[in-house]
Amino acid sequence: MNILVVGSGGREHALAWKLAQSPRSDRVWVAPGNAGTQQDAENVDLAVDDFDHIVQFAKQNSVGLTVVGPEAPLAGGLIDALDEAGIPAFGPSKDAAQLEASKVFCKQILRRADVPTAEHRAFQDADSAVFYLQQQEDRPWVVKADGLAAGKGVIVCENQEQAIDAVQRIARDKAFGEAGDSLVIEERLFGQEASILAITDGRTLVTLPAAQDHKPALDGDTGPNTGGMGAYSPTPLITPAAQAKVEEEILVPTVHAMKRSRQPFQGVLYAGLMVTNQGIKVLEYNVRFGDPECQPLMMRLDSDLLDIFEATVKGDLASIDSPTWDPRPSVCVVMASEGYPGDYTKGHPIRGLGEAAQLPDVKVFHAGTREVDGEIVSSGGRVLGVTAVADTVAGAKLQAYRAVKCIRWKGAWCRKDISDKAIHP
């Protein structure tokens, strides 16, 4: 089967790498891809928002399965466009993708599904939001722009004053553009975060092992927020009993609520969770694989990913065996450009990739890389996801950082403590 993966990050490299291993896969293309996907698959120069050409390419090249990685084309309706053209596509429809694209919609579904989440209120304008905050006692809040804001539309506040300031930035100054036309104000939760992803065809659900991301830029979870500086799986934070509870009390009711509201969900349902003293609560849903969570998960998946995706698209997930996983933990360390998550430099030649690839149980997934005149150069903020497996989390961490040490370019940096929360909980 010919397969098309849409996207260009570390997530898409991991998906293409895994799909290419299927004995049933013929050609695997990545649109537009990066220097790493060009090695494990083939790049095709199509932008993720160029729906017409993506559909045309899939038709002309007898693509039997399209997998859409990032949230923006999902929220924009790429799956609907592929469906209309009769091309099997993995991922939620535009309607179902609202679960990530609208925080107000997400909260409505959580409420309908009776899933534990932070207490919240939704507002359409700054004045009523500020009025609400003034009526409440002074306490920590979280203010969220309703729409997609490249992971930046959430402002975590210590007190009322900061929350009012956040409302002004989102709803009055439109710091995140239209995404701030509506906003959600919610109680701030405290605890450790974990990500639990499930694949669902809208009826049957397959929960993947839990992972933990590291969103803040600097060691010890300090510094500005990023797309994610590293991840590992499984995490001891989620016991097998907790995992079962998340499936039963969070994921399954959500899939049912989506079906009842006539927005059946097909694809990856990613629950961003907070493990609090009052139990596990949902912070947000994403409608796709997490990046970088996808990289350690794909590193551990033993089953054929193509079988799983195909069964999902056919609505036939119940008919296949549960996926099997390498019991060994994996750790992914993101190497980033100087300046990231702010303005960053790019175009620097990357050295040592060959050396890193020689190390056993290591895979270097590319994100912001490109090939220029036969040389691989940095081209994004998050550049590589250096991933390793070993018998223990500590061993996987050591091996990942061994590979990191082989790789260099001007200004390259990474967090040094990825997975430490599993090692010294």
Ligand code: AMP
């Ligand atoms: P989101 O885009 O909703 O995932 O939020 C991004 C990050 O904001 C999360 O990973 C959390 O670190 C933080 N966050 C979101 N909602 C809350 C909340 N209610 N309490 C504390 N932190 C939150």
Ligand code: GLY
């Ligand atoms: N790793 C966080 C995300 O993909 O949104």
